[in-house]
Amino acid sequence: MNRNRRGFLKLAGAAAALSMLPLKVLADFVRPKEAMAATDLKGVFASLGNAQDSDQIRLETPDIAENGAVVPVTVSSAIPGTSKIYLLVEDNPNPLAAAYMIPEGTEAFVQTRVKVAQTCPIYAVVEAGGKLYKTSRETKVTLGGCGG
Amino acid sequence: MAGSIRIRARLSGDVAEVKALMRHPMETGRRKDSAGNTIPAHFITEVTATSAGKTVLQAQWGAAVSQNPFLSFRIKGAKAGDTVQVQWLDNKGETGVGEATIK
Structure with a gap:
C-alpha cells in the first residue's frame, strides 16, 4: 500500500514536471x-x-x-x-x-x-x-x- | 561568430548594470551597394540574457537597431561573481554568445 503510494507520488511528480515544460515555452517571449x-x-x-x-x-x-x-x-x-x-x-x-x-x-x-x-x-x-x-x-x- | 559580444557587468549596491556590445552588420535589406544591387537583410532578431540560471532579459529586434548593437540593462539582486551570458540569433540563423562576470 505504502509502496503504491510512493510510486504514485513519483509518477505524479514526473507528470507535474512534464506539464511544466510547455508552460516554460509559452512564457518565452514571442x-x-x-x-x-x-x-x-x-x-x-x-x-x-x-x-x-x-x-x-x-x-x-x-x-x-x-x-x-x-x-x-x-x-x-x-x-x-x-x-x-x-x-x-x-x-x-x-x-x-x-x-x-x-x-x-x-x-x-x-x-x-x-x-x-x-x-x-x-x-x-x-x-x-x-x-x-x-x-x-x-x-x-x-x-x-x-x-x- | 562565438565571442562576438563584449560584455561588462558592474555591481552598484545590489543592482548589476550590464552593457553588451555585439558585432553585427545589421543590414536592413533596403541599402544598395555601389553597383546598385540590394544588400540582403542581415540583422539580429533575438537576444537573450541569462544570469544565475535565469533569464534576465529577452529582446526581439528589427533591422532598425544600429550596426554593432549596444544593449544595456540592470539586474536586481545580483551578486559579485555571478556570470551574465548574452546570446543572439540573426535572420540567417547565425548565433553569437558572450559571457562576463559581475564585478
Whole structure:
C-alpha cells in the first residue's frame, strides 16, 4: 500500500514536471511579428493594442542626432509590473525597432542604439499588468539612418 | 561568430548594470551597394540574457537597431561573481554568445 503510494507520488511528480515544460515555452517571449512588419504607427498600435499616455515612463533621446544611423535611446519605467518595453521610431519603414521582455528581478530599464530615418518622434511603449502606456520625444536628425 | 559580444557587468549596491556590445552588420535589406544591387537583410532578431540560471532579459529586434548593437540593462539582486551570458540569433540563423562576470 505504502509502496503504491510512493510510486504514485513519483509518477505524479514526473507528470507535474512534464506539464511544466510547455508552460516554460509559452512564457518565452514571442516575436511580435505583425507589429514588427507594420509600416506605420497606426499599424503597430493596431497590432499591439492602444496605449495611453503616461508620465511614468522616462525616455531619453538626443534632441539633435547628427548621425541617424546611431541614435542612443534609454527607456525606464516607474509603472509597477512593467513587463515589456517597445521602441518605436515613427517615420522608419517599420516603426517598431525593438521589443524587450523584462522578467521579474530585472529593472524596467533598457538602453539601445537605433537607426532613425529622419526627424520624427521616437516612442517608448510600456506594457504593465496587461495594459499599454506610451510616451514620445522628437529627435532631429541631420543625417538620415537609412542611406548609410 | 562565438565571442562576438563584449560584455561588462558592474555591481552598484545590489543592482548589476550590464552593457553588451555585439558585432553585427545589421543590414536592413533596403541599402544598395555601389553597383546598385540590394544588400540582403542581415540583422539580429533575438537576444537573450541569462544570469544565475535565469533569464534576465529577452529582446526581439528589427533591422532598425544600429550596426554593432549596444544593449544595456540592470539586474536586481545580483551578486559579485555571478556570470551574465548574452546570446543572439540573426535572420540567417547565425548565433553569437558572450559571457562576463559581475564585478
